[in-house]
Amino acid sequence: MVPIQDASSIAHRLSLGKPLFWLNPACAHDAPHPELEEIEAAAARLQRCAPLLAQLFPELAADNGLIESPLLAVPALQQALALPGRLLLKADHDLPVAGSVKARGGFHEVLCHAESLALDAGILHSIDDDYLKLASPEARALFAQHLLGVASTGNLGLSIGVIGAALGFDTCVHMSSDAKEWKKQRLRNFGVRVIEHSSDYSAAVAAGRADTEANPRGYFVDDENSPRLFYGYAVAALRLRDQLARAGIPVDAEHPLMAYIPCGVGGAPGGICFGLKQVFGNAVHCFFAEPAEAPCVLLGVQDPSIPSVYDIGLSCQTDADGLAVGLASEWVCTRIRTLLAGVYTVTDESLYQDLYRLQSTEQIAIEPSAAAGIQGPARLLSQGADYLGARGLESRLAQATQLIWTTGGRLVPDEEYKKFLERGKIASNETLTD
Ligand SMILES: Cc1ncc(COP(=O)(O)O)c(C=O)c1O
Structure with missing residues (x-):
């Protein structure tokens, strides 16, 4: 060395x-x-x-x-x-x-998206409102109409998948070939759709981005470009x-x-x-x-x-x-x-x-x-x-x-x-x- x-x-x-x-x-x-x-x-x-x-x-x-x-x-x-x-x-x-370390960022991004949808829909009146409203049947019905996509080697997918599914989003995780089987299974158990790619992470991101953005109500959590x-x-x-x-x-x-x-x-x-x-x-x-x-x-x-x-x-x-x-x-x-x-x-x-x-x-x-x-x-x-x-x-x-x-x-x-x-x-x- x-x-x-x-x-x-x-x-x-x-x-x-x-x-x-x-x-x-x-x-x-x-x-x-x-x-x-x-x-x-x-x-x-x-x-x-x-x-x-x-x-x-x-x-x-x-x-x-x-x-x-x-x-x-x-x-x-x-x-x-x-x-x-x-x-x-x-x-x-x-x-x-x-x-994993992907939790803080992943949860933060999904919560940003949920917050902005709920503010637009009038479910939240301001950021000082009661955020438990994001778990209300009304909010869940709103989120269910929205696709949340992400590509991952495993742990970002776990983070986004778990919070996305918990809020009621239609959540889809594109997994690269490196992702471990148990991580995919865990997501499926949460009701998350898992798409397996035989390619590496960068190709899974490109495929996930294209698939999500083709949906007018799609939101892609872009690990390569996400403030x-x-x-x-x-x-x-x-x-x-x-x-x-x-x-x-x-x-x-x-x-x-x-x-x-x-x-x-x-x-x-x-x-x-x-x-x-x-x-x-x-x-x-x-x-x-x-x-x-x-x-x-x-x-x-x-x-x-x-x-x-x-x-x-x-x-x-x-x-x-x-x-x-x-x-x-x-x-x-x-x-x-x-x-x-x-x-x-x-x-x-x-x-x-x-x-x-x-x-x-x-x-x-x-x-x-x-x-x-x-x-x-x-x-x-x-x-x-x-x-x-x-x-x-x-x-x-x-x-x-x-x-x-x-x-x-x-x-x-x-x-x-x-x-x-x-x-x-x-x-x-x-x-x-x-
Ligand atoms: C356990 C673990 N450590 C570190 C990282 C690195 O994070 P990043 O890909 O954002 O560099 C990851 C990414 O998935 C991870 O799963």
Whole structure:
């Protein structure tokens, strides 16, 4: 594994399909902060819809309809990884109802659409009205006349499908070939129509978009180009800010925060990065983790022409189904180009090892995609000396917070998880005996 910064060699190095650590030369330490208003508007929308969500999903009642995950200390993992400073896990693998990082953005976008339809139809009189009206028979009858479409590698589909069906929309999820069977079955059980594509994610998006937009009452949740998803994902940063403050953990120049987030098309990690930079400015350093065979956001951030992973000879094949994306969202890449610190790529074998490591140290179950953040801190320490040195971070590592974002897993069936674990155990033993 070699750290690289030279833009001209990136495509070649990536094409080898080996793990690499890339520092973003466009990352501007004093980049102007993006606007906070959109993120706050998304947070306010989720807040006013909270009573509605608590009614639709009884498992949210205890948290008054808030879709949020805990911030966890993971001392045993930290010891196993021999990391200085403080190691935390942002446990989005445990997000209720939808079970992944796609929940906040997905729910936010569908609620935006439902809110706007209900305002137009006079069911809601204003945004100060009683949002429980969105679960009334009148609203359900309205939503039933509207098609809600989305394309997904699995978890966005789960998020949109569950909230769409709960509100009564005619909901249709276009699944790429990578999507796991159990995710499709779960959606069908909710009454969602699932269309299976034999193609990759980008082709499923194109087909889903065309199919949905052919319907005059169709609304397509476009993971490649959606401000509504993006700002919904970004709400995580406001929630994290509050969780850190409640835990008495400072984030400032003397106490930097490094976040490691698994990345597919870029929307969820992009929104989180955008939000974190808004909240913490130069004190936060965001690194994305992508499969070695599908580093589409790395390609898209370093080259504004946005090449696909196929263009450089990669396969896009990975067991990290949520990250199996060949072409990044240009919309997202444009927004995070000067904010993202870097990207490192991971092999499937290392994902399984890390999944197993998290279980054996902390008894936490996640899916393979969600394990991509785990090796982030060690990769930064071993391969990011240039980044740490240039920002004077080496001397602050002891007071830094390293934050691994675990992005999915709560809904994985036990039999599936046992297979992941077995594979991780074998991969770990093989590494030990090498
Ligand atoms: C578990 C998991 N982690 C991370 C991601 C990445 O999100 P995005 O595709 O928005 O980059 C996904 C996407 O589906 C996912 O399912």
